Amino acid sequence: MKRTDKPSMAGILGWPLGHTLSPAMHNAGFRSLGIPCVYLPFPVDAAHLRDAVKGIRTLGFIGVNVTVPHKKAVIPFLDRTDAMARRIGSVNTIVNARGKLTGYNTDAEGFLRDLSDGGFSPRGKIAMVLGAGGAARAVVYALHGAGVKKVLVVNRNENRGRRLAKTVRSGVFVPRKEIARRLPEADLLVNATSLGLQAGDPSPVAGIGLPRGLFAYDLVYHRTTRFMAQAKKSGCTVRGGLGMLLHQGTRAFELMTGMKAPVEVMKKALLKALAAT
Numbered sequence: 001m002k003r004t005d006k007p008s009m010a011g012i013l014g015w016p017l018g019h020t021l022s023p024a025m026h027n028a029g030f031r032s033l034g035i036p037c038v039y040l041p042f043p044v045d046a047a048h049l050r051d052a053v054k055g056i057r058t059l060g061f062i063g064v065n066v067t068v069p070h071k072k073a074v075i076p077f078l079d080r081t082d083a084m085a086r087r088i089g090s091v092n093t094i095v096n097a098r099g100k101l102t103g104y105n106t107d108a109e110g111f112l113r114d115l116s117d118g119g120f121s122p123r124g125k126i127a128m129v130l131g132a133g134g135a136a137r138a139v140v141y142a143l144h145g146a147g148v149k150k151v152l153v154v155n156r157n158e159n160r161g162r163r164l165a166k167t168v169r170s171g172v173f174v175p176r177k178e179i180a181r182r183l184p185e186a187d188l189l190v191n192a193t194s195l196g197l198q199a200g201d202p203s204p205v206a207g208i209g210l211p212r213g214l215f216a217y218d219l220v221y222h223r224t225t226r227f228m229a230q231a232k233k234s235g236c237t238v239r240g241g242l243g244m245l246l247h248q249g250t251r252a253f254e255l256m257t258g259m260k261a262p263v264e265v266m267k268k269a270l271l272k273a274l275a276a277t
């Protein structure tokens, strides 16, 4: 009997957990493969995180996703973490294998799968990454692992940006005032800051000319941001973060179920859930 043959649960832990698209995406995947599992949102605050993680074992969940603000805080409560999650320092997926909890980070792989869907291959290219938070770390490790020649890291908090750039051999820290000078050498520009999350947020590169032909990627997935609009106007190829969200989810689904994710079904469910927000 496979782990996914008996009725089980999965879900997402976060706080505050507003509207999340993950249940729609995962439940569609379970239904399509006939897996008797239900995926639910679990709003859990920091004070109850340890108990919630214990509950994954006690209640025999197949796994959970983890979102802000617990991606780092959850690590001490797990039995182990995979190499990528350790490098990034954050976990977005926990898999329960016979009571042993392993933490993974599927954001890096989700980003790479979506870049590939968008027709961009990072090998040998130069990328500029804006931001040095959890998502930017995943992007920088993903790009480094995929063989970029150089990854230029820009961040408002320079110390944080410098620290991130130093963690990979291809990393180079670039101060914000140098963006315009360094941008012409880049093939890929990634907005991994939280600018764009709120309507009306400025572009992180407002007022800076973007070279035509640049591939501009914004991790924000639920709206056309000013960064995306600016890039489109400049003649860049533009891609939002919806595909990254899809693929971090399909990878998490595969880790939890041990089965190949029905990507098209999950994508359709994600788009439908997004349209309903």
Ligand code: NDP
Binding pocket: 107, 110, 130, 131, 132, 133, 134, 135, 136, 155, 156, 157, 158, 160, 192, 193, 194, 195, 196, 197, 204, 219, 220, 221, 241, 242, 244, 245, 246, 248
């Ligand atoms: P963090 O809070 O960890 O990091 C935020 C980053 O944004 C930091 O580098 C911060 O700089 C920078 N920042 C915040 N405000 C400003 C500002 N006003 N000007 C310039 N820089 C700013 O967030 P995450 O890394 O978790 O998330 C970043 C974005 O990525 C969010 O929009 C999130 O929704 C998105 N995301 C999308 C995913 C997807 O699947 N598409 C997956 C994960 C995240 P500083 O260090 O100076 O504070």
